[in-house]
Amino acid sequence: MTSTSNGLYLDGLAMRFGGVQVFDNVTMHIPPAQVTACIGPNGAGKTTLINIVCGVFKAHSGRVNLDGESLAGIRSHQTVRRGIARTFQDVRIFPYLSALENVLVAMPNQRGEKLRHLFRPGSGVSAEARRHRDEAGALLDTMALGGAADRPACELPFGQQKLLSLLRVVATGARILLLDEPASGVETEMIARVTALISRLARMEGRAALLVEHNVEVVREVADQVVVLQGGGILASGSCEQVLRDERVITEYLGRIYDA
Protein backbone atom coordinates (compact mmCIF):
# COMPACT_ATOMS: atom_id res chain seq x y z
CA MET A 1 0.00 0.00 0.00
CA THR A 2 1.46 3.36 -0.98
CA SER A 3 1.70 5.95 1.77
CA THR A 4 -0.77 8.82 1.42
CA SER A 5 2.08 11.26 2.04
CA ASN A 6 3.22 10.51 -1.52
CA GLY A 7 1.26 11.89 -4.42
CA LEU A 8 -2.08 13.65 -4.28
CA TYR A 9 -4.42 12.95 -1.39
CA LEU A 10 -8.01 14.18 -1.28
CA ASP A 11 -9.27 13.87 2.26
CA GLY A 12 -12.96 14.03 3.13
CA LEU A 13 -13.90 16.53 0.42
CA ALA A 14 -17.42 17.89 0.38
CA MET A 15 -18.82 20.26 -2.19
CA ARG A 16 -22.14 21.95 -2.68
CA PHE A 17 -23.39 24.57 -5.11
CA GLY A 18 -26.03 26.56 -3.26
CA GLY A 19 -28.44 24.00 -1.88
CA VAL A 20 -27.24 21.18 -4.14
CA GLN A 21 -24.82 18.76 -2.52
CA VAL A 22 -22.48 17.45 -5.23
CA PHE A 23 -20.61 15.00 -3.01
CA ASP A 24 -19.70 14.50 0.59
CA ASN A 25 -16.74 12.91 2.35
CA VAL A 26 -14.82 11.91 -0.76
CA THR A 27 -11.40 10.52 0.08
CA MET A 28 -9.07 9.49 -2.69
CA HIS A 29 -5.36 8.85 -3.11
CA ILE A 30 -3.59 9.36 -6.42
CA PRO A 31 -0.17 7.78 -5.95
CA PRO A 32 2.87 8.44 -8.15
CA ALA A 33 3.53 6.23 -11.17
CA GLN A 34 -0.06 5.03 -11.26
CA VAL A 35 -3.21 5.86 -13.17
CA THR A 36 -6.24 6.40 -10.96
CA ALA A 37 -9.48 6.47 -12.89
CA CYS A 38 -12.50 8.29 -11.60
CA ILE A 39 -15.70 7.16 -13.24
CA GLY A 40 -19.34 7.83 -12.62
CA PRO A 41 -22.46 9.29 -14.19
CA ASN A 42 -22.72 12.89 -15.37
CA GLY A 43 -23.15 15.25 -12.44
CA ALA A 44 -21.37 12.97 -9.97
CA GLY A 45 -18.73 15.62 -9.39
CA LYS A 46 -15.72 14.23 -11.26
CA THR A 47 -14.78 17.49 -12.96
CA THR A 48 -15.63 19.35 -9.75
CA LEU A 49 -12.94 17.29 -7.99
CA ILE A 50 -10.40 18.46 -10.59
CA ASN A 51 -11.55 22.05 -10.19
CA ILE A 52 -11.11 21.83 -6.42
CA VAL A 53 -7.59 20.42 -6.72
CA CYS A 54 -6.69 23.21 -9.17
CA GLY A 55 -8.01 25.97 -6.96
CA VAL A 56 -10.87 26.92 -9.28
CA PHE A 57 -13.44 25.95 -6.61
CA LYS A 58 -13.03 25.94 -2.85
CA ALA A 59 -14.27 22.75 -1.21
CA HIS A 60 -16.98 23.15 1.38
CA SER A 61 -14.94 20.96 3.68
CA GLY A 62 -12.01 18.58 3.49
CA ARG A 63 -8.39 18.91 2.48
CA VAL A 64 -6.21 18.46 -0.57
CA ASN A 65 -2.62 17.46 0.13
CA LEU A 66 0.28 17.06 -2.25
CA ASP A 67 3.16 14.99 -0.87
CA GLY A 68 1.82 15.69 2.61
CA GLU A 69 1.54 19.45 2.13
CA SER A 70 -1.79 21.25 2.00
CA LEU A 71 -2.85 22.99 -1.20
CA ALA A 72 -5.36 25.18 0.64
CA GLY A 73 -5.74 28.66 -0.82
CA ILE A 74 -3.62 27.91 -3.85
CA ARG A 75 -4.47 29.79 -7.05
CA SER A 76 -5.05 28.08 -10.33
CA HIS A 77 -1.74 28.94 -12.02
CA GLN A 78 0.23 28.07 -8.88
CA THR A 79 -0.89 24.43 -8.93
CA VAL A 80 1.33 23.79 -11.94
CA ARG A 81 4.36 25.15 -10.10
CA ARG A 82 3.51 22.67 -7.35
CA GLY A 83 3.45 19.90 -9.94
CA ILE A 84 -0.24 19.51 -10.80
CA ALA A 85 -1.70 20.23 -14.23
CA ARG A 86 -5.08 19.57 -15.81
CA THR A 87 -6.84 19.22 -19.10
CA PHE A 88 -10.38 20.38 -19.84
CA GLN A 89 -13.32 18.33 -21.03
CA ASP A 90 -14.01 20.91 -23.75
CA VAL A 91 -10.32 21.12 -24.79
CA ARG A 92 -9.81 24.90 -24.50
CA ILE A 93 -6.81 24.99 -26.76
CA PHE A 94 -5.50 28.37 -27.85
CA PRO A 95 -7.43 28.62 -31.12
CA TYR A 96 -5.31 31.15 -33.01
CA LEU A 97 -1.96 29.76 -31.94
CA SER A 98 -0.42 27.01 -34.04
CA ALA A 99 -0.37 23.46 -32.68
CA LEU A 100 3.36 23.90 -31.94
CA GLU A 101 2.74 27.18 -30.12
CA ASN A 102 0.00 25.55 -28.03
CA VAL A 103 2.60 23.14 -26.69
CA LEU A 104 5.27 25.83 -26.36
CA VAL A 105 3.06 28.05 -24.18
CA ALA A 106 2.83 25.25 -21.64
CA MET A 107 6.58 24.75 -21.23
CA PRO A 108 7.78 26.01 -17.86
CA ASN A 109 10.55 28.45 -16.95
CA GLN A 110 10.91 30.24 -20.27
CA ARG A 111 13.20 33.22 -19.98
CA GLY A 112 11.69 34.69 -23.13
CA GLU A 113 8.44 35.21 -21.23
CA LYS A 114 10.12 37.73 -18.92
CA LEU A 115 10.81 41.24 -20.17
CA ARG A 116 14.02 41.50 -18.16
CA HIS A 117 15.55 38.65 -20.17
CA LEU A 118 13.90 39.51 -23.45
CA PHE A 119 15.78 42.74 -24.03
CA ARG A 120 19.10 41.71 -22.50
CA PRO A 121 21.76 40.73 -25.05
CA GLY A 122 23.36 37.37 -24.41
CA SER A 123 20.57 36.15 -22.16
CA GLY A 124 20.30 32.96 -24.22
CA VAL A 125 16.64 33.49 -25.01
CA SER A 126 17.04 32.53 -28.69
CA ALA A 127 18.95 29.34 -27.97
CA GLU A 128 16.43 28.38 -25.31
CA ALA A 129 13.54 29.10 -27.69
CA ARG A 130 15.12 26.85 -30.35
CA ARG A 131 15.54 24.05 -27.82
CA HIS A 132 11.93 24.41 -26.73
CA ARG A 133 10.73 24.32 -30.34
CA ASP A 134 12.61 21.06 -30.90
CA GLU A 135 11.15 19.55 -27.74
CA ALA A 136 7.63 20.68 -28.61
CA GLY A 137 8.01 19.30 -32.14
CA ALA A 138 9.14 15.93 -30.76
CA LEU A 139 6.16 15.89 -28.42
CA LEU A 140 3.79 16.56 -31.32
CA ASP A 141 5.38 13.68 -33.23
CA THR A 142 4.46 11.26 -30.44
CA MET A 143 0.81 11.86 -31.31
CA ALA A 144 1.38 12.05 -35.07
CA LEU A 145 0.62 15.75 -34.97
CA GLY A 146 3.98 16.82 -36.38
CA GLY A 147 2.41 17.53 -39.77
CA ALA A 148 -0.03 19.95 -38.17
CA ALA A 149 2.60 21.82 -36.16
CA ASP A 150 2.21 25.11 -37.99
CA ARG A 151 -1.56 25.00 -38.50
CA PRO A 152 -3.75 27.17 -36.27
CA ALA A 153 -5.18 24.89 -33.61
CA CYS A 154 -8.75 25.96 -34.41
CA GLU A 155 -8.40 24.40 -37.86
CA LEU A 156 -7.61 20.94 -36.48
CA PRO A 157 -10.39 18.33 -36.14
CA PHE A 158 -11.81 18.03 -32.61
CA GLY A 159 -10.00 14.75 -31.96
CA GLN A 160 -6.65 16.29 -32.78
CA GLN A 161 -7.46 19.31 -30.62
CA LYS A 162 -8.09 16.88 -27.78
CA LEU A 163 -4.72 15.22 -28.35
CA LEU A 164 -3.12 18.64 -28.46
CA SER A 165 -4.64 19.56 -25.11
CA LEU A 166 -3.22 16.32 -23.71
CA LEU A 167 0.25 17.16 -25.04
CA ARG A 168 -0.05 20.64 -23.60
CA VAL A 169 -0.51 19.27 -20.11
CA VAL A 170 2.39 16.87 -20.62
CA ALA A 171 4.58 19.80 -21.69
CA THR A 172 4.06 21.54 -18.35
CA GLY A 173 6.28 18.87 -16.80
CA ALA A 174 3.76 18.37 -13.98
CA ARG A 175 4.07 15.12 -12.03
CA ILE A 176 0.35 14.90 -11.26
CA LEU A 177 -1.87 15.00 -14.34
CA LEU A 178 -5.59 15.56 -14.01
CA LEU A 179 -7.07 14.35 -17.28
CA ASP A 180 -10.68 15.24 -17.92
CA GLU A 181 -12.03 12.81 -20.52
CA PRO A 182 -8.91 12.74 -22.72
CA ALA A 183 -10.36 10.07 -25.04
CA SER A 184 -13.79 11.53 -25.66
CA GLY A 185 -14.21 12.79 -29.20
CA VAL A 186 -10.92 11.22 -30.30
CA GLU A 187 -11.08 8.99 -33.39
CA THR A 188 -11.06 5.29 -32.52
CA GLU A 189 -7.72 4.69 -34.20
CA MET A 190 -6.12 7.48 -32.15
CA ILE A 191 -7.40 6.24 -28.79
CA ALA A 192 -4.60 3.64 -28.67
CA ARG A 193 -2.11 6.51 -28.86
CA VAL A 194 -3.84 8.27 -25.98
CA THR A 195 -3.77 5.19 -23.76
CA ALA A 196 -0.16 4.46 -24.74
CA LEU A 197 0.84 8.02 -23.82
CA ILE A 198 -0.94 7.91 -20.46
CA SER A 199 0.61 4.53 -19.65
CA ARG A 200 4.06 5.75 -20.62
CA LEU A 201 3.73 8.87 -18.49
CA ALA A 202 2.83 6.76 -15.46
CA ARG A 203 4.98 3.65 -15.90
CA MET A 204 8.07 5.12 -17.55
CA GLU A 205 8.14 8.68 -16.23
CA GLY A 206 6.62 8.03 -12.80
CA ARG A 207 3.89 10.64 -13.16
CA ALA A 208 0.57 10.19 -11.41
CA ALA A 209 -2.64 10.55 -13.36
CA LEU A 210 -6.21 11.10 -12.28
CA LEU A 211 -8.21 10.00 -15.27
CA VAL A 212 -11.83 11.10 -15.49
CA GLU A 213 -13.28 9.02 -18.29
CA HIS A 214 -16.56 7.54 -19.51
CA ASN A 215 -14.91 5.13 -21.92
CA VAL A 216 -14.62 1.99 -19.80
CA GLU A 217 -12.35 0.30 -22.33
CA VAL A 218 -9.85 3.13 -21.93
CA VAL A 219 -10.13 2.81 -18.15
CA ARG A 220 -9.60 -0.93 -18.34
CA GLU A 221 -6.58 -0.38 -20.57
CA VAL A 222 -4.67 2.11 -18.46
CA ALA A 223 -6.04 2.36 -14.91
CA ASP A 224 -4.32 0.79 -11.94
CA GLN A 225 -7.11 1.70 -9.59
CA VAL A 226 -10.64 2.95 -10.08
CA VAL A 227 -12.89 5.12 -7.96
CA VAL A 228 -16.59 5.25 -8.77
CA LEU A 229 -18.39 8.44 -7.82
CA GLN A 230 -22.13 8.15 -7.59
CA GLY A 231 -24.98 9.64 -5.60
CA GLY A 232 -22.86 12.14 -3.71
CA GLY A 233 -20.14 9.79 -2.58
CA ILE A 234 -17.83 6.93 -3.48
CA LEU A 235 -19.73 3.87 -4.61
CA ALA A 236 -16.67 1.65 -4.93
CA SER A 237 -12.91 1.90 -5.14
CA GLY A 238 -10.03 -0.48 -5.56
CA SER A 239 -8.04 -2.15 -8.29
CA CYS A 240 -9.38 -1.83 -11.82
CA GLU A 241 -10.44 -5.46 -12.21
CA GLN A 242 -12.01 -5.57 -8.78
CA VAL A 243 -14.09 -2.43 -9.27
CA LEU A 244 -15.20 -3.22 -12.80
CA ARG A 245 -16.50 -6.61 -11.58
CA ASP A 246 -18.23 -5.11 -8.56
CA GLU A 247 -21.96 -5.97 -8.72
CA ARG A 248 -23.00 -2.56 -7.40
CA VAL A 249 -20.89 -0.81 -10.03
CA ILE A 250 -22.29 -2.99 -12.79
CA THR A 251 -25.86 -2.46 -11.62
CA GLU A 252 -25.62 1.25 -10.88
CA TYR A 253 -23.25 2.49 -13.57
CA LEU A 254 -21.64 0.06 -16.00
CA GLY A 255 -24.89 -1.74 -16.76
CA ARG A 256 -26.41 1.49 -17.92
CA ILE A 257 -23.46 2.24 -20.16
CA TYR A 258 -23.50 -1.20 -21.75
CA ASP A 259 -27.29 -1.09 -22.12
CA ALA A 260 -26.91 2.23 -23.86
Added chain:
Amino acid sequence: MEHLLYIGSLMCVWIIVSLAVNLVIGYAGMMAMGHAAYLGVGAYTAASLNIFLGVDYFSAMVIAALSGAVVAVLTLLPLLRLSGFYFALATLGLNFVFFDLFHNLAPRVEGSEGLHGLKLPALLTTADTRFMTTLVITAACILVATHLVGSPFGRLLRATRDRPEAVSAVGKNPTTCQVVVWGVSGALTGLAGALYAATLFYIDPTLFTLNASILMLVFVGVGGLASIAGSILGPVLLIAFTESLRFIGLPSQLLGPVQQGLYGALLIGLMIFRRQGLVGKHDFHE
Protein backbone atom coordinates in the same frame (compact mmCIF):
# COMPACT_ATOMS: atom_id res chain seq x y z
CA MET B 1 8.04 70.80 -47.71
CA GLU B 2 8.01 71.83 -44.09
CA HIS B 3 4.34 70.86 -43.89
CA LEU B 4 5.10 67.42 -45.33
CA LEU B 5 7.83 66.89 -42.74
CA TYR B 6 5.37 67.96 -40.06
CA ILE B 7 2.85 65.41 -41.37
CA GLY B 8 5.61 62.80 -41.42
CA SER B 9 6.45 63.52 -37.78
CA LEU B 10 2.76 63.29 -36.84
CA MET B 11 2.50 59.96 -38.63
CA CYS B 12 5.46 58.69 -36.63
CA VAL B 13 3.85 59.77 -33.35
CA TRP B 14 0.60 58.00 -34.23
CA ILE B 15 2.48 54.90 -35.38
CA ILE B 16 4.01 54.61 -31.90
CA VAL B 17 0.59 55.12 -30.32
CA SER B 18 -0.96 52.52 -32.64
CA LEU B 19 1.76 50.03 -31.76
CA ALA B 20 1.01 50.63 -28.09
CA VAL B 21 -2.74 50.28 -28.51
CA ASN B 22 -2.40 47.23 -30.76
CA LEU B 23 -0.24 45.50 -28.14
CA VAL B 24 -3.08 45.62 -25.64
CA ILE B 25 -6.10 45.29 -27.94
CA GLY B 26 -4.81 43.09 -30.74
CA TYR B 27 -2.31 40.92 -28.91
CA ALA B 28 -3.60 40.87 -25.33
CA GLY B 29 -7.34 41.24 -26.01
CA MET B 30 -7.77 44.12 -23.57
CA MET B 31 -10.17 46.63 -25.07
CA ALA B 32 -8.31 49.87 -24.36
CA MET B 33 -10.38 52.97 -25.00
CA GLY B 34 -8.59 55.47 -22.80
CA HIS B 35 -5.02 55.66 -24.06
CA ALA B 36 -5.41 59.39 -24.72
CA ALA B 37 -4.92 59.73 -20.96
CA TYR B 38 -1.45 58.16 -21.15
CA LEU B 39 -0.63 60.21 -24.24
CA GLY B 40 -1.49 63.31 -22.20
CA VAL B 41 0.56 62.13 -19.23
CA GLY B 42 3.60 61.71 -21.49
CA ALA B 43 3.11 65.06 -23.21
CA TYR B 44 2.51 66.99 -19.99
CA THR B 45 5.37 65.27 -18.16
CA ALA B 46 7.92 66.00 -20.87
CA ALA B 47 6.70 69.55 -21.53
CA SER B 48 6.45 70.50 -17.84
CA LEU B 49 9.89 69.11 -16.98
CA ASN B 50 11.40 70.91 -19.95
CA ILE B 51 9.65 74.27 -19.57
CA PHE B 52 9.59 74.68 -15.79
CA LEU B 53 12.61 72.66 -14.63
CA GLY B 54 14.83 73.02 -17.67
CA VAL B 55 15.27 69.26 -18.07
CA ASP B 56 16.89 68.27 -21.36
CA TYR B 57 14.13 67.18 -23.72
CA PHE B 58 15.55 63.71 -24.44
CA SER B 59 15.80 63.01 -20.70
CA ALA B 60 12.27 64.39 -20.33
CA MET B 61 11.12 61.94 -23.01
CA VAL B 62 12.55 59.01 -21.06
CA ILE B 63 10.81 60.23 -17.91
CA ALA B 64 7.60 60.70 -19.91
CA ALA B 65 7.77 57.08 -21.05
CA LEU B 66 8.33 55.92 -17.46
CA SER B 67 5.45 58.11 -16.26
CA GLY B 68 3.23 56.66 -18.95
CA ALA B 69 4.09 53.14 -17.78
CA VAL B 70 3.55 53.92 -14.10
CA VAL B 71 0.25 55.75 -14.64
CA ALA B 72 -0.94 53.01 -17.00
CA VAL B 73 -0.24 50.26 -14.47
CA LEU B 74 -1.76 52.23 -11.58
CA THR B 75 -4.93 52.92 -13.53
CA LEU B 76 -5.15 49.30 -14.72
CA LEU B 77 -4.93 47.67 -11.28
CA PRO B 78 -8.45 48.60 -10.12
CA LEU B 79 -9.84 47.63 -13.55
CA LEU B 80 -8.50 44.08 -13.46
CA ARG B 81 -11.66 42.90 -11.73
CA LEU B 82 -13.56 43.76 -14.91
CA SER B 83 -13.56 42.12 -18.29
CA GLY B 84 -15.02 42.49 -21.76
CA PHE B 85 -17.47 45.31 -22.29
CA TYR B 86 -17.23 46.51 -18.67
CA PHE B 87 -13.45 46.77 -18.91
CA ALA B 88 -13.74 48.76 -22.13
CA LEU B 89 -16.28 51.09 -20.54
CA ALA B 90 -14.05 51.66 -17.52
CA THR B 91 -11.07 52.53 -19.72
CA LEU B 92 -13.35 54.91 -21.59
CA GLY B 93 -13.89 56.70 -18.29
CA LEU B 94 -10.14 57.37 -18.05
CA ASN B 95 -10.51 59.93 -20.84
CA PHE B 96 -12.86 62.05 -18.77
CA VAL B 97 -10.95 61.67 -15.50
CA PHE B 98 -7.65 62.66 -17.08
CA PHE B 99 -9.15 65.46 -19.15
CA ASP B 100 -10.39 67.01 -15.91
CA LEU B 101 -7.02 66.43 -14.25
CA PHE B 102 -5.17 68.10 -17.14
CA HIS B 103 -7.72 70.88 -17.26
CA ASN B 104 -7.73 71.67 -13.54
CA LEU B 105 -4.37 70.57 -12.18
CA ALA B 106 -1.85 70.52 -15.02
CA PRO B 107 0.55 73.46 -15.22
CA ARG B 108 -0.03 76.02 -17.92
CA VAL B 109 1.90 78.92 -19.36
CA GLU B 110 0.47 82.24 -18.29
CA GLY B 111 -2.11 83.57 -20.69
CA SER B 112 -2.91 80.23 -22.34
CA GLU B 113 -4.86 77.06 -21.70
CA GLY B 114 -1.84 74.83 -22.11
CA LEU B 115 1.93 74.67 -22.42
CA HIS B 116 4.22 76.21 -25.02
CA GLY B 117 7.78 77.45 -25.15
CA LEU B 118 9.62 74.11 -25.19
CA LYS B 119 13.40 74.39 -25.12
CA LEU B 120 14.12 71.75 -27.73
CA PRO B 121 17.57 70.35 -28.59
CA ALA B 122 18.95 70.86 -32.10
CA LEU B 123 17.76 67.41 -33.19
CA LEU B 124 14.17 68.46 -32.57
CA THR B 125 14.29 72.13 -33.55
CA THR B 126 13.91 72.22 -37.32
CA ALA B 127 11.29 70.34 -39.31
CA ASP B 128 13.77 68.05 -41.09
CA THR B 129 15.86 67.12 -38.04
CA ARG B 130 12.70 66.67 -35.97
CA PHE B 131 11.27 64.34 -38.60
CA MET B 132 14.48 62.32 -38.80
CA THR B 133 14.73 62.06 -35.00
CA THR B 134 11.09 61.06 -34.69
CA LEU B 135 11.52 58.53 -37.48
CA VAL B 136 14.52 56.93 -35.77
CA ILE B 137 12.68 56.72 -32.45
CA THR B 138 9.64 55.26 -34.24
CA ALA B 139 11.82 52.68 -35.98
CA ALA B 140 13.26 51.71 -32.59
CA CYS B 141 9.74 51.34 -31.19
CA ILE B 142 8.74 49.16 -34.16
CA LEU B 143 11.77 46.94 -33.52
CA VAL B 144 10.93 46.66 -29.82
CA ALA B 145 7.29 45.82 -30.54
CA THR B 146 8.26 43.30 -33.23
CA HIS B 147 10.71 41.60 -30.89
CA LEU B 148 8.11 41.56 -28.12
CA VAL B 149 5.27 40.00 -30.11
CA GLY B 150 7.56 37.47 -31.77
CA SER B 151 8.96 36.28 -28.45
CA PRO B 152 7.63 33.68 -26.02
CA PHE B 153 6.12 36.65 -24.15
CA GLY B 154 4.15 37.62 -27.27
CA ARG B 155 2.94 34.05 -27.63
CA LEU B 156 1.80 34.11 -24.02
CA LEU B 157 -0.01 37.37 -24.70
CA ARG B 158 -1.99 35.87 -27.57
CA ALA B 159 -2.79 32.81 -25.45
CA THR B 160 -4.01 35.09 -22.67
CA ARG B 161 -6.18 36.98 -25.16
CA ASP B 162 -7.88 33.78 -26.32
CA ARG B 163 -8.12 31.62 -23.18
CA PRO B 164 -6.91 33.16 -19.92
CA GLU B 165 -8.21 30.20 -17.88
CA ALA B 166 -6.18 27.80 -20.02
CA VAL B 167 -3.10 29.98 -19.51
CA SER B 168 -3.61 29.55 -15.75
CA ALA B 169 -4.01 25.81 -16.31
CA VAL B 170 -0.52 25.60 -17.80
CA GLY B 171 0.98 27.47 -14.87
CA LYS B 172 1.30 30.99 -16.23
CA ASN B 173 -0.34 33.96 -14.58
CA PRO B 174 -2.51 35.77 -17.17
CA THR B 175 -2.94 38.80 -14.92
CA THR B 176 0.81 39.38 -14.65
CA CYS B 177 1.00 39.14 -18.41
CA GLN B 178 -1.75 41.73 -18.83
CA VAL B 179 -0.20 44.14 -16.32
CA VAL B 180 3.22 43.90 -18.00
CA VAL B 181 1.93 44.53 -21.50
CA TRP B 182 -0.30 47.36 -20.29
CA GLY B 183 2.78 48.95 -18.71
CA VAL B 184 4.78 48.57 -21.92
CA SER B 185 1.87 50.06 -23.84
CA GLY B 186 1.71 52.96 -21.38
CA ALA B 187 5.44 53.57 -21.79
CA LEU B 188 5.19 53.68 -25.58
CA THR B 189 2.17 55.98 -25.39
CA GLY B 190 3.94 58.25 -22.91
CA LEU B 191 6.94 58.44 -25.22
CA ALA B 192 4.64 59.24 -28.13
CA GLY B 193 3.06 61.97 -25.99
CA ALA B 194 6.46 63.59 -25.50
CA LEU B 195 7.13 63.47 -29.25
CA TYR B 196 3.63 64.81 -29.91
CA ALA B 197 4.37 67.86 -27.74
CA ALA B 198 7.68 68.40 -29.54
CA THR B 199 5.92 68.16 -32.91
CA LEU B 200 3.05 70.52 -32.08
CA PHE B 201 5.07 72.95 -29.87
CA TYR B 202 1.89 73.48 -27.90
CA ILE B 203 -0.31 71.16 -25.87
CA ASP B 204 -3.54 71.68 -24.02
CA PRO B 205 -6.12 69.30 -22.49
CA THR B 206 -8.33 69.27 -25.59
CA LEU B 207 -5.73 67.18 -27.41
CA PHE B 208 -6.17 64.31 -24.96
CA THR B 209 -9.87 63.59 -25.00
CA LEU B 210 -12.10 60.72 -26.05
CA ASN B 211 -11.61 61.86 -29.67
CA ALA B 212 -7.93 60.96 -29.50
CA SER B 213 -8.73 57.56 -27.99
CA ILE B 214 -11.26 56.86 -30.74
CA LEU B 215 -8.71 57.94 -33.34
CA MET B 216 -6.29 55.35 -31.94
CA LEU B 217 -8.97 52.64 -32.23
CA VAL B 218 -9.64 53.68 -35.80
CA PHE B 219 -5.94 53.53 -36.70
CA VAL B 220 -5.50 49.98 -35.39
CA GLY B 221 -8.94 48.93 -36.66
CA VAL B 222 -8.12 50.06 -40.20
CA GLY B 223 -4.51 48.89 -40.15
CA GLY B 224 -5.28 45.55 -38.54
CA LEU B 225 -5.39 44.06 -35.09
CA ALA B 226 -2.53 41.89 -33.85
CA SER B 227 -0.29 43.17 -36.62
CA ILE B 228 2.77 45.38 -36.44
CA ALA B 229 2.41 46.22 -40.12
CA GLY B 230 -1.21 47.18 -39.44
CA SER B 231 -0.11 49.54 -36.69
CA ILE B 232 2.07 51.32 -39.23
CA LEU B 233 -0.32 51.22 -42.18
CA GLY B 234 -3.37 52.47 -40.26
CA PRO B 235 -2.06 55.88 -39.20
CA VAL B 236 0.01 56.39 -42.36
CA LEU B 237 -2.89 55.74 -44.73
CA LEU B 238 -5.53 57.58 -42.73
CA ILE B 239 -3.40 60.65 -42.05
CA ALA B 240 -2.32 60.71 -45.72
CA PHE B 241 -5.96 60.31 -46.77
CA THR B 242 -7.10 63.13 -44.48
CA GLU B 243 -4.29 65.45 -45.57
CA SER B 244 -4.74 64.72 -49.26
CA LEU B 245 -8.25 66.15 -49.07
CA ARG B 246 -6.68 69.56 -48.54
CA PHE B 247 -5.33 69.49 -52.08
CA ILE B 248 -8.52 68.76 -54.03
CA GLY B 249 -9.60 72.39 -54.08
CA LEU B 250 -12.80 72.19 -52.07
CA PRO B 251 -14.07 75.40 -50.45
CA SER B 252 -12.75 75.54 -46.91
CA GLN B 253 -16.23 75.43 -45.35
CA LEU B 254 -16.90 72.07 -47.09
CA LEU B 255 -13.54 70.53 -46.36
CA GLY B 256 -14.32 69.48 -42.80
CA PRO B 257 -17.68 67.81 -43.48
CA VAL B 258 -16.43 66.08 -46.65
CA GLN B 259 -13.37 64.84 -44.83
CA GLN B 260 -15.46 63.43 -42.00
CA GLY B 261 -18.01 61.90 -44.37
CA LEU B 262 -15.38 60.12 -46.45
CA TYR B 263 -13.60 59.02 -43.32
CA GLY B 264 -16.82 57.51 -41.99
CA ALA B 265 -17.61 55.80 -45.31
CA LEU B 266 -14.12 54.31 -45.42
CA LEU B 267 -14.50 52.91 -41.92
CA ILE B 268 -17.97 51.50 -42.60
CA GLY B 269 -16.64 49.88 -45.77
CA LEU B 270 -13.81 48.26 -43.87
CA MET B 271 -16.10 47.03 -41.12
CA ILE B 272 -18.37 45.42 -43.73
CA PHE B 273 -15.82 44.01 -46.13
CA ARG B 274 -12.64 43.56 -44.11
CA ARG B 275 -13.30 43.35 -40.40
CA GLN B 276 -9.73 42.38 -39.53
CA GLY B 277 -8.43 45.60 -41.07
CA LEU B 278 -6.05 45.84 -44.00
CA VAL B 279 -3.40 43.40 -42.78
CA GLY B 280 -4.82 42.28 -39.43
CA LYS B 281 -4.75 38.79 -38.01
CA HIS B 282 -7.67 39.20 -35.67
CA ASP B 283 -10.87 41.18 -35.47
CA PHE B 284 -12.86 43.00 -32.83
CA HIS B 285 -15.38 40.18 -32.57
CA GLU B 286 -13.00 37.33 -31.77
